[in-house]
Amino acid sequence: MPVTQADFTLDSQACIGCGLCAGDCLPGALHMQDGRPVLAAPERCMRCLHCLAVCPVGAVSMLGHSPQASQPLTGWPTPDSLEQLIKGRRSARQYRQENVAPPLLRRLLDVADHAPTGVCARQLHVAVIDDMAVLAALRGEVYTRLEALTTQGQLPDNPRIHYFAAAARLWKEGNDMIFRSAPHAVIVSNAKDAPCKEQDPLIYLSYFELMAQSLGLGTVWCGLLYWVLQLMPDLVPRLGIPDSHEVGYAMLFGYPALQYQRTVERGPADIHRVVWS
Numbered sequence: 001m002p003v004t005q006a007d008f009t010l011d012s013q014a015c016i017g018c019g020l021c022a023g024d025c026l027p028g029a030l031h032m033q034d035g036r037p038v039l040a041a042p043e044r045c046m047r048c049l050h051c052l053a054v055c056p057v058g059a060v061s062m063l064g065h066s067p068q069a070s071q072p073l074t075g076w077p078t079p080d081s082l083e084q085l086i087k088g089r090r091s092a093r094q095y096r097q098e099n100v101a102p103p104l105l106r107r108l109l110d111v112a113d114h115a116p117t118g119v120c121a122r123q124l125h126v127a128v129i130d131d132m133a134v135l136a137a138l139r140g141e142v143y144t145r146l147e148a149l150t151t152q153g154q155l156p157d158n159p160r161i162h163y164f165a166a167a168a169r170l171w172k173e174g175n176d177m178i179f180r181s182a183p184h185a186v187i188v189s190n191a192k193d194a195p196c197k198e199q200d201p202l203i204y205l206s207y208f209e210l211m212a213q214s215l216g217l218g219t220v221w222c223g224l225l226y227w228v229l230q231l232m233p234d235l236v237p238r239l240g241i242p243d244s245h246e247v248g249y250a251m252l253f254g255y256p257a258l259q260y261q262r263t264v265e266r267g268p269a270d271i272h273r274v275v276w277s
């Protein structure tokens with residue numbers, strides 16, 4: 001749907017004509033005319049909603065979003081709390097065997113949806129396995145097929161073969177190397193023509209992971225599931241992922257069965273300081 005002038009609403013009583021909205025409109029869709037912002041070039045709008053977010057008096061509504069439905073940015077996480085979250089986040093590989101409560105999951109998904117995408121393209125497709133019975137069915141099928149491929153010597157001859165062979169062997173011993181016995185998975189894909197096709201899903205999952213862990217959930221990036229989807233591409237449409245999309249990455253999550261107690265201090269980060277001459 002193209003953006004039209006009707007998508008921009010100004011509360012002209014409230015507007016103080018400060019011009020911050022037009023000044024922060026990166027593509028130059030908003031112009032100041034007679035001391036008031038107008039959506040003069042709607043075709044340029046990139047739907048970033050900076051105009052709504054920056055207005056000091058809440059006079060701008062855009063694309064169905066209103067300042068009344070927005071959260072005032074008053075309580076920012078402290079650097080200390082964010083530092084603890086980033087340092088304390090660990091990969092969870094032990095999970096309670098129960099579904100995450102739907103309202104908690106809904107909150108997580110709604111927050112992760114705010115992750116930035118290149119050029120604000122927002123073309124991600126987020127496939128969520130929110131029912132542990134569904135993940136159990138997928139798990140069963142993947143291991144059955146992996147075992148058959150291993151037995152028939154049909155695994156592709158690349159370095160991944162060792163991981164797949166180990167996963168098939170460990171599964172027979174009751175160890176779920178691919179899905180880590182997690183109850184849930186999220187598989188993020190992006191439109192094949194998205195400007196930042198590879199980056200957007202990874203950024204989404206990074207935000208998803210931090211929010212999940214702040215909500216008391218465990219997460220683990222799942223490169224093995226990503227590889228499985230390349231090995232068994234017929235699974236991709238069955239996950240509801242559109243043909244026009246390419247799988248970006250996968251993450252497992254659920255209530256963790258154990259808690260980590262402390263950070264592991266890694267010391268000063270090794271960085272290269274650029275000097276220009």
Ligand SMILES: Cc1cc2nc3c(=O)[nH]c(=O)nc-3n(C[C@H](O)[C@H](O)[C@H](O)COP(=O)(O)O)c2cc1C
Nearest residue numbers: 089090091092093177178180220221222223224225
């Ligand atoms: C891109 C990526 C792929 C990963 N794939 C897997 C995976 O398939 N299975 C797994 O158990 N852990 C996986 N991990 C988790 C890493 O092994 C883990 O981040 C690393 O061991 C450090 O542990 P930490 O996350 O607790 O800090 C992956 C991590 C990343 C960033």
